[in-house]
Amino acid sequence: MIHSWLPYVLCILLFCVGVYAVLSKKNLIRIILGIVIADYAVNLFLILLCWKKGGEAPILQPGAMEQVMVDPLPQALVLTSIVIGLATTAFLVAIAMRLHERYGTYDITRIRELRG
Amino acid sequence: MSLENLFSLDLFSFSPLAWLAAAFAGLFFILVVIYSLNFMKGRKGLFRYYLYTVLTLVLTLGVIFADNLLLLVILWGFLGLLLYLLIGFGRTPSTPATARKALLIVGGTDAMMLLGLALVWFLVYGPGTGLSGLAKLSFSTVTIPVAGGLSVAAFLLLASAALAKAGAMPFHTWVPDMAEDAPIPVTAYLPASLDKLLGVFFLARISLELFILDSTLGIVLMALGSITIMAAVMMAMVQHDMKRLLGYHAVSQVGYMVLGIGTGNPIGICGALFHMFNHTIYKSCLFMAAGAVEKSMNTTDLHRLGGLAKLMPLVFGAFFVASLSISGVPPFNGFASKWMIYQGIIGTAGNGWTWIIWLTAAMMGSALTLASFMKLIHAVFLGQASPHVTKIAESSRPGTPFALAAPIAVLAVLCILFGVFADRIPFGELFSPVLAGEPVFPGLWSSTSATILILAGLFLGMVVYLLGSAGKTRSVAPFIGGEDLDARPSMRVSGVDFYSTVKDVKPLGVLFDWAERKHFDCYVVGLRFADFLGGILSGLHNGLLGRYVLWCLAGVVALYLALIG
Amino acid sequence: MAGEYIPLLVAVPLAGAFFCALAARKSGVLADTIGTLIVALVLALSIYAVVSPPSTHAVGGWPAPLGILLVMDGLASLMLLVVSLVAFLVMIYSLSYMNAYSGRWQFHTLFLLMLAGMNGVVITGDLFNLFVFLEVASLASYALVAFGTGKHELEAAFKYAVMGSLGSLLLLLGIAFLYGYTGTLNMAHMAERLGELGVAPITVAALVLLLSGFALKAAIVPFHSWLPDAHPSAPAPISAMLSGVLIKSLGVYTIARLVFNVYGASPDLLNLLLVLGAVSMGIGVILALRQWDMKRLLAYHSVSQVGYMILGFGLGSPLGILGGLFHLFNHSIFKSLLFLNSGALEQATGTRNLKEMGGLSGRMPTTSWTTLSASMSISGVPPFSGFWSKLIIVMACVEQGRWFYGAWAILVSVLTLASFLKVTKFAFLGKLGKGFENVREVPWPMRFGMVVLALLCIVGGLMLVPEVKEMVLTPAVRVLDHGILTLGEVVRL
Amino acid sequence: MARNDGEAGMTLVVKTVTRLTVGLIFLYGIYIVLNGHLSPGGGFAGGVIIALSFINLFLAFGAKKTFEIIRKDAVTALESVGAVLFLGIALLGFIDGGFFSNFLPQGELFSLVSGGAIPLSNIAICIKVGAGIFGMFLALVAFRGSEREGK
Incomplete structure (x- = not known):
C-alpha cells in the first residue's frame, strides 16, 4: 500500500531537482530546463491536490450529473500556470539565444559582467 | 499638525533673548551682504547666492523664534541644505568634497536630532498617542528632568545636532575645511556667526528650557568643551x-x-x-x-x-x-x-x-x-x-x-x-x-x-x-647672520614654521600625526569603515547566478527556521 | 455594490496595450498618444477610487468564495494612486526619452501590460488571481529590462527572469499548500478558514514559501541580488517604474496583505519582518555607498529603502504601518525621480559613471535641482517628504521600545545622505567634466516629469495634513491594522 | 531549415506527409476550440494545435511558402486581435451585471450552441494563443537565421 502522502513528497523532490539544476548547472539551457522541471513539479502538485478517491474528470456528461468529481479548480489553475510557464520559458530561451550571440557562450559562470 | 496650527503664532515664542539673537543675525546679514557686494562681484549665479543668503536669514530667524520642537527641527535641517548650497559657490578644487562633508556631518547630526525628537515625544506623551503630540511639543510647555538612559540619550542626541552646527568636537571637522574652501562671506556668515548663534542658542535652550540637567551631564559638556578648546587650538x-x-x-x-x-x-x-x-x-x-x-x-x-x-x-x-x-x-x-x-x-x-x-x-x-x-x-x-x-x-x-x-x-x-x-x-x-x-x-x-x-x-x-630712547635709535635693513635679507628672499622668515616644533614632542607628535591622517575625523573614519564593509559585501556579489539562487534558498530556510522556532 | 469601475483599472491598460500592438506599429506618435491617454485614464480612475468609498466587484457575477472578487479598500486605492501617478509622469518623460530606442509600440505595449499587471495585483482579492497578475507584470518587466538588447541588459534580464521565475514557483507552491489546507483562494475567506483551522505545519510552510516569493519580488536581503543588475539595465523610465512602484506593488504590498490580512500579524512574524527590514536597510545602503554607476547606486538604495517600509510594517502598530505606507508613497516619488534624473544625465552626457561627470549644475539646472530635492x-x-516618513518610522520604533531599530534607521539615513551627496558632488559640483562643454538640458517632456515629481518631493509632507491623511493614508492603515479580513466584511464593502 | 535556394524545406516524404496531415491538424484544432465548453480542450489547447499545424508547414516547406499563406505581420497582429476580442467580450459583460458576466443567453445544455459567451471567448483565446505560439516560434527561428547570416 502506497502511503497517501508519497506522491506529494515525490512532487517536492521533483521541485528540488529543478531547483538543483538552476543552482548548479552552468549551461543556460540547463538552467531553463531546471526552471521547467520545477514548474511542472508545482503543476503536478496542484493536480494532486484535487484528487479524490474514485473521482472522475470534472466534465459534465449527459445523463451522469451526479457522479463523484475531482475538484475542478486546481485544474483550471494548472492550465493558467502552464500558460505562464510557457511564456516564461519562451522568454528565457529567447534571451539565452541572444546572450549566446553577445557573449559567445552558454556558460552562465562566464556571463558575469554585472557585479559588485 | 493641521494647517491652521502650522501658521499660527503658537509655534513661535518671542523671548527677549531670542529678539537679541535675531538682531545679531540681522546685523550679520546686512554686513555680509555689504561685504559680498564687492567680494562676490563678477561671479556666476549671484541671484541664487543672495537668494540663499536671504533664505538663510529667514530660516535662522525661524529657528531662533521657534517654540515648537518639530518646527525647529524642520527649519534647522533646511539650514543645513542651504549651508551646502552656499559652500558650493567656492572655487577651489576641493569645494565639492567640502560641501559634501559639511552637509553630511550637519545633516547626519540632524538625523540624530530626529531620533532625539522622537525620544522627547515619547518621554512626554508615551505610547499610543499618535502624531498629534508632535504639534504640541514646545519649549515653553515641556520640561523633562534628566533621569535614566532615555532622557540622557534624548539630550545627547539633540545636543549633538547643536554641537555639529556650532562646530564643536567631535563634529567639528567640517569647519576648517569649509573655512578653506567656501567663499569668505559665506564662512563669515554661517560657521562664524549664524551657525554659532543657532548651535549655542539651541544648546542653551535644551539645557535650560527643555531638560533639567544633572551635574554628570554638565561634566560631560564641560569635558567636551575643554577638549574642543585645547585640541582645536593646538591644530x-x-x-x-x-x-x-x-x-x-x-x-x-x-x-x-x-x-x-x-x-x-x-x-x-x-x-x-x-x-x-x-x-x-x-x-x-x-x-x-x-x-x-x-x-x-x-x-x-x-x-x-x-x-x-x-x-x-x-x-x-x-x-x-x-x-x-x-x-x-x-x-x-x-x-x-x-x-x-x-x-x-x-x-x-x-x-x-x-x-x-x-x-x-x-x-x-x-x-x-x-x-x-x-x-x-x-x-x-x-x-x-x-x-x-x-x-x-x-x-x-x-x-x-x-x-x-x-x-x-x-x-x-x-x-x-x-x-x-x-x-x-x-x-x-x-x-x-x-x-x-x-x-x-x-x-x-x-x-x-x-x-x-x-x-x-x-x-x-x-x-x-620715548624718553629713554629718544635720538638713540639706529635703523638698519633686516639681516640674518650678516646677510642682507632684502637681497636674499629665500632667507625670509615667513612665520609658517612657528610652533612646528610642537610636533616633535613625543605624545603630541603622535596625536598630530593621527590628526593629519584623519583618525579623529568622524566623517573620514565613518566612511572608511563603511567602505571596508562595503568591500566585503561587494565582493560577495560576484555575478554568479548560482550563488544568488543559493542565497535565496538560504533565505527560505532561514525564514522557515525563524518561524517554527 | 458601487464597484463597477474596478475591473476597468485592469481592462483599460490591457486594451491599451493590445491597441498599441495592433494599430500603432508604424506610427510612434500614435503609440505615444495611446499610451499617454490610457495612463491618464488610469490615473483618473485611481483618483476616483481614492475619493469614493471602498467597494468590491464580483467578476462574472459569481459570488465571493466561488468567483474572483475584486476588492477596492483603502490600501488598494492608495497603492493604485501611487502606481498610476508615477506611471503617468514616467510616461510623459518617456515620450521624449524613448526617442533613442526603436520599437516605440513595443515599449508602450509592455509598459501598459506591466501597469495592468500591477493594478491587477493591487485590486484582486483572490490569491491565485494575484499570482497571475503578478506574473503578467513580472514577465513584462523581464522583457522591459532586456529592452535595449545590449550585453548587460540581456545578462541582467536573464538573471532577473530566472530568479523571478523561481520566486513565482515558490509562490505557486505556497498557494497550492494554502488551497489544499483551506480549500479556498479568496484571501478574506482564507483568513477566516485559517483562523478556524488553526496553525499547522503546512500553514507555516506555506507562509515561508509565500513570504520568500514576495520577498524576492520586493528584493529584500537575501533575496535582493537580481535587483542591482536588473534595475540599472532597463531604460531610465522603466528603471523608474521598476524601482519606484513594481517592487512595491508586487513585493511590499503583497507582504503586507499576506502578513496582516491573511495570516494575522503574530509577534514572531512581526519580529521576523523587523529583522528582514533592518538587514535590508543596512546591507543595501553600505553596498550603495561604493557604487560609481549612478543607476546601480540607486538600485541598491531601493533595497535599503524597502527595508524601511518592512521595518515600519514589522512594528505592527498603527504608527509603524502609517510610517511604512507613507514611506512607500514617498519612495515611489523620489526613487522614480532619481532614476529619471539618471536617465537625463545619461542622455545628456552619454555616461552613467559618476567619475566621468562633473560640474553639470550649470549646464543642466533643472536636472540639478530636481536631483538635489530627490536626494534630500x-x-x-x-x-x-522622506523626512516625514522617516520621522514617523523612527517615532514608531521609539513608541514600541525598539530603540535599536530606531537608531539603526537613523544610522542608515546618515549613510544614505552620504551616498547621495556623493552623487550630487560628482555629477553636479566641481569642474565641468571632459567633453561636456556642449551638454544641454533635456527636452521639456522629460523636464516636466521630473519637475512635477520634484514638487511632490517637496510638498510630500502635506500628506500628513489631517484632511488629506484621512482620505488617503488612514483608510490604508486601517485595513492593515484591522488584522485578518473576514469574507463577510469584505463582501459588505 | 528554411533556405532561399529553391529547394526549400525538407525531403519529399516529409512534405507529402505534411501536405496530407496539416489540414487535418488545423481542423482538429478548430474542433477542439468549438467544443471547448463541452469537453476537455478549449481555446488554449485548440490554439496550440492550430499553431502546430502552421509550425509543421513551416518546418516542411520553409519560410517562403508559409508566409504566402499567412504573413508574418498578420501573425503578430492576430495575436493582438485575439486579445482585444477577449477583452471586448469581458467588457460586454457589463451589459449584464459586470466584468466577464455571461451576457448571452445560455442555450440548451450539451448542445454546441450553449454556454453563452464562453464559446466566443474560446475563439478569441484560440486566435490569441495560436498566433502567439506561432509568433514565438517564428521569433526564435528567425533569430537563429539572422544570427547565421550575420556570421
Missing part, C-alpha cells in the same frame, strides 16, 4: 593657511561656550551666551579681514604673505583688535565673556575637583590662541613682505574697497565697545532686560576702569620708551 |  597653531587657521579657532572658541553652558550656573551660562555674541563679532571680523587679504593678494597661504600692515592699514588694525579680542586680552570683548566663563567654572567647584581641569584648559586655550595669533599677525601683516606681495604691490596699488572695509571696521568697533563698556552696553542695554533678574556683569572687574588703567599703563610705557 | 528627500532632510 590651529600648526596651520599654514590663514583661513584654515581661523577655521580651527572657530572650533576652539565654541569650546568656551559649551563649557559655559556645561557649568549650569547662571553666570557660566550667561558668559557662554555673551561669548557666543562676542565670538560672532570678532570671528566675522577676522574672516572678513582674511577675505580682504585674499581679495587683494589672491592667496591666503602664510608663506606667500607678509608685511601687509603698510599696504592695508585699516584691515591690519581691525584684525589686530579682533585677534586680541579672540585671545581674551583685556579690555576687548573676548576677555569680558571669558572672564564670566572662568567664574562659572569656579562656581562648579562644589561638584568635585574636576573644575581645575576645565579652568586650566580654558586659560591655556586663551594663551595658545594668543600665541597662534602672534604667528598669524607676524606672517600676514608684519614681518617681511614676500616676493609675491612685493610683486602685487608694485604692479597695482592694493587697497581695500569701501564695501569690504566698512563691515570690518564696524565689527572691530563693536569688539572694542563690547569690551570696554562690557558692563554698560551689552549688559546694561542689551542683556539685563533680557535676562530679567539674572546677575548683571559680575565679579571684581569693571571693564571701563580697567581699560583706563591699561591705557594709562600703555601711555606711561610709551612715555618711558 | 531620500536622505530624510527636512522638510522634504
Whole structure:
C-alpha cells in the first residue's frame, strides 16, 4: 500500500531537482530546463491536490450529473500556470539565444559582467 | 499638525533673548551682504547666492523664534541644505568634497536630532498617542528632568545636532575645511556667526528650557568643551593657511561656550551666551579681514604673505583688535565673556575637583590662541613682505574697497565697545532686560576702569620708551647672520614654521600625526569603515547566478527556521 | 455594490496595450498618444477610487468564495494612486526619452501590460488571481529590462527572469499548500478558514514559501541580488517604474496583505519582518555607498529603502504601518525621480559613471535641482517628504521600545545622505567634466516629469495634513491594522 | 531549415506527409476550440494545435511558402486581435451585471450552441494563443537565421 502522502513528497523532490539544476548547472539551457522541471513539479502538485478517491474528470456528461468529481479548480489553475510557464520559458530561451550571440557562450559562470 | 496650527503664532515664542539673537543675525546679514557686494562681484549665479543668503536669514530667524520642537527641527535641517548650497559657490578644487562633508556631518547630526525628537515625544506623551503630540511639543510647555538612559540619550542626541552646527568636537571637522574652501562671506556668515548663534542658542535652550540637567551631564559638556578648546587650538597653531587657521579657532572658541553652558550656573551660562555674541563679532571680523587679504593678494597661504600692515592699514588694525579680542586680552570683548566663563567654572567647584581641569584648559586655550595669533599677525601683516606681495604691490596699488572695509571696521568697533563698556552696553542695554533678574556683569572687574588703567599703563610705557630712547635709535635693513635679507628672499622668515616644533614632542607628535591622517575625523573614519564593509559585501556579489539562487534558498530556510522556532 | 469601475483599472491598460500592438506599429506618435491617454485614464480612475468609498466587484457575477472578487479598500486605492501617478509622469518623460530606442509600440505595449499587471495585483482579492497578475507584470518587466538588447541588459534580464521565475514557483507552491489546507483562494475567506483551522505545519510552510516569493519580488536581503543588475539595465523610465512602484506593488504590498490580512500579524512574524527590514536597510545602503554607476547606486538604495517600509510594517502598530505606507508613497516619488534624473544625465552626457561627470549644475539646472530635492528627500532632510516618513518610522520604533531599530534607521539615513551627496558632488559640483562643454538640458517632456515629481518631493509632507491623511493614508492603515479580513466584511464593502 | 535556394524545406516524404496531415491538424484544432465548453480542450489547447499545424508547414516547406499563406505581420497582429476580442467580450459583460458576466443567453445544455459567451471567448483565446505560439516560434527561428547570416 502506497502511503497517501508519497506522491506529494515525490512532487517536492521533483521541485528540488529543478531547483538543483538552476543552482548548479552552468549551461543556460540547463538552467531553463531546471526552471521547467520545477514548474511542472508545482503543476503536478496542484493536480494532486484535487484528487479524490474514485473521482472522475470534472466534465459534465449527459445523463451522469451526479457522479463523484475531482475538484475542478486546481485544474483550471494548472492550465493558467502552464500558460505562464510557457511564456516564461519562451522568454528565457529567447534571451539565452541572444546572450549566446553577445557573449559567445552558454556558460552562465562566464556571463558575469554585472557585479559588485 | 493641521494647517491652521502650522501658521499660527503658537509655534513661535518671542523671548527677549531670542529678539537679541535675531538682531545679531540681522546685523550679520546686512554686513555680509555689504561685504559680498564687492567680494562676490563678477561671479556666476549671484541671484541664487543672495537668494540663499536671504533664505538663510529667514530660516535662522525661524529657528531662533521657534517654540515648537518639530518646527525647529524642520527649519534647522533646511539650514543645513542651504549651508551646502552656499559652500558650493567656492572655487577651489576641493569645494565639492567640502560641501559634501559639511552637509553630511550637519545633516547626519540632524538625523540624530530626529531620533532625539522622537525620544522627547515619547518621554512626554508615551505610547499610543499618535502624531498629534508632535504639534504640541514646545519649549515653553515641556520640561523633562534628566533621569535614566532615555532622557540622557534624548539630550545627547539633540545636543549633538547643536554641537555639529556650532562646530564643536567631535563634529567639528567640517569647519576648517569649509573655512578653506567656501567663499569668505559665506564662512563669515554661517560657521562664524549664524551657525554659532543657532548651535549655542539651541544648546542653551535644551539645557535650560527643555531638560533639567544633572551635574554628570554638565561634566560631560564641560569635558567636551575643554577638549574642543585645547585640541582645536593646538591644530590651529600648526596651520599654514590663514583661513584654515581661523577655521580651527572657530572650533576652539565654541569650546568656551559649551563649557559655559556645561557649568549650569547662571553666570557660566550667561558668559557662554555673551561669548557666543562676542565670538560672532570678532570671528566675522577676522574672516572678513582674511577675505580682504585674499581679495587683494589672491592667496591666503602664510608663506606667500607678509608685511601687509603698510599696504592695508585699516584691515591690519581691525584684525589686530579682533585677534586680541579672540585671545581674551583685556579690555576687548573676548576677555569680558571669558572672564564670566572662568567664574562659572569656579562656581562648579562644589561638584568635585574636576573644575581645575576645565579652568586650566580654558586659560591655556586663551594663551595658545594668543600665541597662534602672534604667528598669524607676524606672517600676514608684519614681518617681511614676500616676493609675491612685493610683486602685487608694485604692479597695482592694493587697497581695500569701501564695501569690504566698512563691515570690518564696524565689527572691530563693536569688539572694542563690547569690551570696554562690557558692563554698560551689552549688559546694561542689551542683556539685563533680557535676562530679567539674572546677575548683571559680575565679579571684581569693571571693564571701563580697567581699560583706563591699561591705557594709562600703555601711555606711561610709551612715555618711558620715548624718553629713554629718544635720538638713540639706529635703523638698519633686516639681516640674518650678516646677510642682507632684502637681497636674499629665500632667507625670509615667513612665520609658517612657528610652533612646528610642537610636533616633535613625543605624545603630541603622535596625536598630530593621527590628526593629519584623519583618525579623529568622524566623517573620514565613518566612511572608511563603511567602505571596508562595503568591500566585503561587494565582493560577495560576484555575478554568479548560482550563488544568488543559493542565497535565496538560504533565505527560505532561514525564514522557515525563524518561524517554527 | 458601487464597484463597477474596478475591473476597468485592469481592462483599460490591457486594451491599451493590445491597441498599441495592433494599430500603432508604424506610427510612434500614435503609440505615444495611446499610451499617454490610457495612463491618464488610469490615473483618473485611481483618483476616483481614492475619493469614493471602498467597494468590491464580483467578476462574472459569481459570488465571493466561488468567483474572483475584486476588492477596492483603502490600501488598494492608495497603492493604485501611487502606481498610476508615477506611471503617468514616467510616461510623459518617456515620450521624449524613448526617442533613442526603436520599437516605440513595443515599449508602450509592455509598459501598459506591466501597469495592468500591477493594478491587477493591487485590486484582486483572490490569491491565485494575484499570482497571475503578478506574473503578467513580472514577465513584462523581464522583457522591459532586456529592452535595449545590449550585453548587460540581456545578462541582467536573464538573471532577473530566472530568479523571478523561481520566486513565482515558490509562490505557486505556497498557494497550492494554502488551497489544499483551506480549500479556498479568496484571501478574506482564507483568513477566516485559517483562523478556524488553526496553525499547522503546512500553514507555516506555506507562509515561508509565500513570504520568500514576495520577498524576492520586493528584493529584500537575501533575496535582493537580481535587483542591482536588473534595475540599472532597463531604460531610465522603466528603471523608474521598476524601482519606484513594481517592487512595491508586487513585493511590499503583497507582504503586507499576506502578513496582516491573511495570516494575522503574530509577534514572531512581526519580529521576523523587523529583522528582514533592518538587514535590508543596512546591507543595501553600505553596498550603495561604493557604487560609481549612478543607476546601480540607486538600485541598491531601493533595497535599503524597502527595508524601511518592512521595518515600519514589522512594528505592527498603527504608527509603524502609517510610517511604512507613507514611506512607500514617498519612495515611489523620489526613487522614480532619481532614476529619471539618471536617465537625463545619461542622455545628456552619454555616461552613467559618476567619475566621468562633473560640474553639470550649470549646464543642466533643472536636472540639478530636481536631483538635489530627490536626494534630500531620500536622505530624510527636512522638510522634504522622506523626512516625514522617516520621522514617523523612527517615532514608531521609539513608541514600541525598539530603540535599536530606531537608531539603526537613523544610522542608515546618515549613510544614505552620504551616498547621495556623493552623487550630487560628482555629477553636479566641481569642474565641468571632459567633453561636456556642449551638454544641454533635456527636452521639456522629460523636464516636466521630473519637475512635477520634484514638487511632490517637496510638498510630500502635506500628506500628513489631517484632511488629506484621512482620505488617503488612514483608510490604508486601517485595513492593515484591522488584522485578518473576514469574507463577510469584505463582501459588505 | 528554411533556405532561399529553391529547394526549400525538407525531403519529399516529409512534405507529402505534411501536405496530407496539416489540414487535418488545423481542423482538429478548430474542433477542439468549438467544443471547448463541452469537453476537455478549449481555446488554449485548440490554439496550440492550430499553431502546430502552421509550425509543421513551416518546418516542411520553409519560410517562403508559409508566409504566402499567412504573413508574418498578420501573425503578430492576430495575436493582438485575439486579445482585444477577449477583452471586448469581458467588457460586454457589463451589459449584464459586470466584468466577464455571461451576457448571452445560455442555450440548451450539451448542445454546441450553449454556454453563452464562453464559446466566443474560446475563439478569441484560440486566435490569441495560436498566433502567439506561432509568433514565438517564428521569433526564435528567425533569430537563429539572422544570427547565421550575420556570421
